[in-house]
Amino acid sequence: MRIRAAVSATLASVGILLVGWQSGSHVSPTAGSSIGTSAGTAGSTGKSAATGGASGNSSGASSSGAASGTGTTGTAGSTATTSSGAATGSGSGTYAGSVSQTRYGNVQVQITVSGGKITDVTALQLTDEDRRSVAISSEAAPLLRDEVLQAQSANVQTISGATVTSDGYLSSLQAALDAAKL
Amino acid sequence: MQPSSELGGSALKARTFDSMGTVVSLTVPAGALPRTAGGAELDELDEAAAAVERVFAGFDETFSLYRPDSEASRLARGELSLRKASAGMRDRYADALSWRLMTEGAFSPERPDGVLDLSGIIKGYAIRQAGEVLRGRGITDWCLNAGGDVLVMGSPVPGTGAAWAAGVVDPQDRAALLSAYELGGTGPRQALATSGSAERGDHIWTAGAGGTEFTQVSVAAADIVTADVLATAIVAGGTAMLHRATDGWEIDVLAVRRDGELLATPGFRA
Amino acid sequence: MNTQLLTTRPEVRRSSRGAVNPFKGQHRRRLLRADLLTVLFWASLAGAVALWLADGGAAGFSTPAGAFTALGIVAGLAGMDLVLVMLLLAARIPLIDQTVGHDRALEFHRKLGKPALYLLLAHGILIAIGYGMTEGLDPVSEAVNLWVQVPDMWLAYISMLLFIAVVVTSLVAVRRRFPYEFWYAVHLLTYAAVLTAIPHQFSVGGLFAPGTWQRWYWLAACIGTGAALLHNRVLEPIVATTRHKLTVSRVVKVAPGVVSIEMTGRHLDELTGTGGRFFIWRFLAPGMWWHPHPFSLSAEPLQLGASGSLRITVRNLGSGSSQLVRLKRGTRVAIEGPYGLFSTAARSRNHVVMIGAGIGITPIRALLESTPFTSGNATVILRGHSEKELYLGKEILDLCQRRGATLYHLTGRRPDGVETWLPAEAARSGYRLASYAPHLLEADVYVCGPAAWAQNVLKDARAAGVREDQLHYERFDW
Numbered sequence: 001m002r003i004r005a006a007v008s009a010t011l012a013s014v015g016i017l018l019v020g021w022q023s024g025s026h027v028s029p030t031a032g033s034s035i036g037t038s039a040g041t042a043g044s045t046g047k048s049a050a051t052g053g054a055s056g057n058s059s060g061a062s063s064s065g066a067a068s069g070t071g072t073t074g075t076a077g078s079t080a081t082t083s084s085g086a087a088t089g090s091g092s093g094t095y096a097g098s099v100s101q102t103r104y105g106n107v108q109v110q111i112t113v114s115g116g117k118i119t120d121v122t123a124l125q126l127t128d129e130d131r132r133s134v135a136i137s138s139e140a141a142p143l144l145r146d147e148v149l150q151a152q153s154a155n156v157q158t159i160s161g162a163t164v165t166s167d168g169y170l171s172s173l174q175a176a177l178d179a180a181k182l
Numbered sequence: 183m184q185p186s187s188e189l190g191g192s193a194l195k196a197r198t199f200d201s202m203g204t205v206v207s208l209t210v211p212a213g214a215l216p217r218t219a220g221g222a223e224l225d226e227l228d229e230a231a232a233a234v235e236r237v238f239a240g241f242d243e244t245f246s247l248y249r250p251d252s253e254a255s256r257l258a259r260g261e262l263s264l265r266k267a268s269a270g271m272r273d274r275y276a277d278a279l280s281w282r283l284m285t286e287g288a289f290s291p292e293r294p295d296g297v298l299d300l301s302g303i304i305k306g307y308a309i310r311q312a313g314e315v316l317r318g319r320g321i322t323d324w325c326l327n328a329g330g331d332v333l334v335m336g337s338p339v340p341g342t343g344a345a346w347a348a349g350v351v352d353p354q355d356r357a358a359l360l361s362a363y364e365l366g367g368t369g370p371r372q373a374l375a376t377s378g379s380a381e382r383g384d385h386i387w388t389a390g391a392g393g394t395e396f397t398q399v400s401v402a403a404a405d406i407v408t409a410d411v412l413a414t415a416i417v418a419g420g421t422a423m424l425h426r427a428t429d430g431w432e433i434d435v436l437a438v439r440r441d442g443e444l445l446a447t448p449g450f451r452a
Numbered sequence: 453m454n455t456q457l458l459t460t461r462p463e464v465r466r467s468s469r470g471a472v473n474p475f476k477g478q479h480r481r482r483l484l485r486a487d488l489l490t491v492l493f494w495a496s497l498a499g500a501v502a503l504w505l506a507d508g509g510a511a512g513f514s515t516p517a518g519a520f521t522a523l524g525i526v527a528g529l530a531g532m533d534l535v536l537v538m539l540l541l542a543a544r545i546p547l548i549d550q551t552v553g554h555d556r557a558l559e560f561h562r563k564l565g566k567p568a569l570y571l572l573l574a575h576g577i578l579i580a581i582g583y584g585m586t587e588g589l590d591p592v593s594e595a596v597n598l599w600v601q602v603p604d605m606w607l608a609y610i611s612m613l614l615f616i617a618v619v620v621t622s623l624v625a626v627r628r629r630f631p632y633e634f635w636y637a638v639h640l641l642t643y644a645a646v647l648t649a650i651p652h653q654f655s656v657g658g659l660f661a662p663g664t665w666q667r668w669y670w671l672a673a674c675i676g677t678g679a680a681l682l683h684n685r686v687l688e689p690i691v692a693t694t695r696h697k698l699t700v701s702r703v704v705k706v707a708p709g710v711v712s713i714e715m716t717g718r719h720l721d722e723l724t725g726t727g728g729r730f731f732i733w734r735f736l737a738p739g740m741w742w743h744p745h746p747f748s749l750s751a752e753p754l755q756l757g758a759s760g761s762l763r764i765t766v767r768n769l770g771s772g773s774s775q776l777v778r779l780k781r782g783t784r785v786a787i788e789g790p791y792g793l794f795s796t797a798a799r800s801r802n803h804v805v806m807i808g809a810g811i812g813i814t815p816i817r818a819l820l821e822s823t824p825f826t827s828g829n830a831t832v833i834l835r836g837h838s839e840k841e842l843y844l845g846k847e848i849l850d851l852c853q854r855r856g857a858t859l860y861h862l863t864g865r866r867p868d869g870v871e872t873w874l875p876a877e878a879a880r881s882g883y884r885l886a887s888y889a890p891h892l893l894e895a896d897v898y899v900c901g902p903a904a905w906a907q908n909v910l911k912d913a914r915a916a917g918v919r920e921d922q923l924h925y926e927r928f929d930w
């Protein structure tokens with residue numbers, strides 16, 4: 001019960017009992033104990049905890065430094081000297097990102113770009129400069145169902161699909177393929 | 183134990199096991215296995231499958247959040263700080279963060295409550311390492327499928343250069359195939375991963391504001407981790423992420439929109 | 453385990469900071485009404501005792517016999533007051549329903565059952581002792597004496613037996629899950645118990661003697677309670693039934709054992725905003741008309757021109773619901789309602805989290821359709837053993853998509869021996885309600901599903917720091 005309700009209920013009840021008692025007291029002023037009007041303990045005033053701010057999207061902050069900053073790239077292949085850091089040119093090299101703070105500690109990420117493609121993300125540093133300078137190799141475009149490579153389960157050796165659980169495996173196409181090869 | 187699947191005169195053999203909440207299948211062409219001294223070919227297949235299973239079990243033990251004693255669980259509970267975590271854990275975390283940067287947040291190693299959850303990339307790493315193990319055993323023609331994510335090497339018909347044909351499930355009818363993609367052989371792509379906006383069995387999906395445009399996304403790449411992460415990222419990030427992915431990585435993509443419409447790169451075209 | 457995808461949605465951040473909360477006023481008024489009801493309850497109890505004090509009753513304590521009698525009278529007054537409060541709580545009075553909701557009103561109703569019975573028993577025993585001492589008789593002889601010699605007292609004895617029967621059987625019935633019909637029949641006895649108790653209150657003892665103002669107060673309390681019952685439980689339903697003229701238009705199979713019943717009727721625009729609230733339905737077909745079904749709307753009522761439509765989605769739960777599958781088109785439907793607070797009327801915050809399990813998903817579907825929220829501020833969690841049990845899943849996905857709500861499907865078995873509302877895998881991975889709903893503390897949390905499951909959800913929410921006034925739940929196992 002909320003405090004306001006508890007206090008008001010107690011006051012009202014006691015008031016009513018007192019009025020009743022007073023108006024009856026001319027008959028006899030004996031001490032009459034009132035029946036329990038105590039309202040029980042009141043609940044604590046709500047502690048509205050500051051909202052859990054930690055939620056997942058911290059990436060926005062950390063990525064902003066690295067991403068999309070350098071518009072100066074272009075495919076000027078002639079200047080072949082690969083300066084370290086934000087290099088223009090053919091887009092090869094290793095790039096280090098700023099230190100980003102996460103709840104698990106400070107992390108630095110690094111990528112290796114070769115021939116304009118990201119080839120490695122091994123170390124702890126990253127930038128993604130120069131990705132835009134890469135010629136578009138294959139763009140996805142809308143197409144009709146019969147325009148994609150058609151297949152029947154009879155002539156494929158394996159099946160790719162959204163993850164099947166162990167429970168769901170038995171009824172999956174992959175299970176049928178596997179069963180045929182035991 | 184009767185080989186029953188015939189393909190160009192060469193039969194395929196498969197072994198399966200349970201791991202990471204799904205089923206992993208290892209398929210090899212009969213005759214492609216180096217015979218162990220005095221051992222039959224099928225023994226070698228069983229041993230190879232056991233080795234692959236050990237790789238998966240190792241990753242599961244460290245990274246599974248549903249094993250209370252795993253390193254990932256202790257990290258999630260705050261009993262362990264990342265600084266004191268194993269090198270493997272730190273590396274995977276750094277990888278996951280770099281993927282988050284590269285996908286501009288579409289892929290994230292954290293759950294909505296901020297708990298670190300590396301399961302999104304761990305399956306890919308397990309598959310990759312299992313592939314290394316197979317190669318290390320001298321097996322050069324194989325197909326590894328972990329819950330719908332596929333990595334291959336070589337060919338289903340050893341020596342011919344023929345590619346492995348991987349079917350892509352139709353999200354509208356999971357008993358049918360939507361398309362196929364040729365992996366391995368002489369081609370540049372060995373890995374194919376598919377993510378859905380309604381993945382099964384799990385705390386499953388986020389259809390958020392501006393959310394899942396795609397019900398299913400398949401990505402073919404040279405590397406299984408790249409394929410897996412980008413498929414996941416495109417489901418989360420929609421068309422914008424799809425274009426960023428095809429711009430920045432050498433991949434093929436087949437994406438299924440909610441209304442059934444398809445988007446595909448040339449590699450998926452007939 | 454699969455990837456936990458995060459959808460990027462920057463607009464969420466902007467809207468959640470410093471936004472105006474449109475539900476603030478409504479929430480403040482509801483809390484005020486709740487406090488008012490609390491005060492009224494205690495005041496009524498104090499009032500019952502004050503009646504006796506004002507009559508100089510306290511003087512009775514000067515002798516031992518008088519003290520027994522006085523306490524007996526006080527117990528009787530308080531007991532009868534509780535009985536009247538219980539009846540009012542069950543009377544579906546709009547003020548109570550829209551303040552605490554039908555479920556919490558009934559919860560309080562059940563809580564009062566035992567205290568009321570104890571007070572009434574104490575009343576009988578103490579009076580027998582007190583009167584007996586005055587007259588030099590032992591309590592049993594005095595009780596017989598009262599029965600034989602005092603007019604109306606035999607009715608009071610019958611009343612007492614009926615009260616005992618009602619309370620004992622409802623306690624047993626709740627535990628053993630007797631059919632709804634049995635429970636209903638027992639509750640009809642309550643009216644007989646109350647009616648047979650009334651005569652002796654006015655004819656025996658001087659408190660309510662003709663000409664006293666106490667008599668008028670007590671009469672008003674009894675008649676007011678009866679009128680509230682008659683109005684809300686008999687007249688209003690007849691009016692609603694004849695005004696809306698509902699007939700079954702379609703019965704659609706949703707899943708094995710689950711059907712959506714669509715009805716057409718008139719003036720359904722008057723029911724706008726009731727999606728998620730429940731009605732008590734009677735399908736006027738042979739063998740079914742007498743069976744009342746409490747079901748929530750599974751879609752917002754629709755009114756197009758002269759005719760509109762309503763929809764409920766029900767699972768074959770008991771003997772009564774199995775017939776619903778075979779309902780014929782054109783069957784007329786009597787309704788009582790809408791009742792309950794499972795609606796926008798309960799909103800207090802900007803964010804909203806809706807959690808449904810099994811057939812309890814259906815009111816969530818209706819609520820999701822109508823309750824206001826900014827895109828990104830709502831989370832919907834559906835729980836079932838399998839995808840097949842996530843009824844209306846497709847519709848809910850479409851609604852989430854259109855309105856910008858985040859949707860989770862949680863399927864799979866519960867872990868053995870662990871109290872959780874989650875599937876085993878999620879529970880083992882340490883997921884909690886807050887894992888799915890990061891804005892839990894700023895949200896209204898609606899829960900609908902089997903009682904034991906719902907309690908686990910509520911426990912999770914409370915542990916996360918969600919306050920009681922943010923929690924809105926509907927029982928769904930009757």
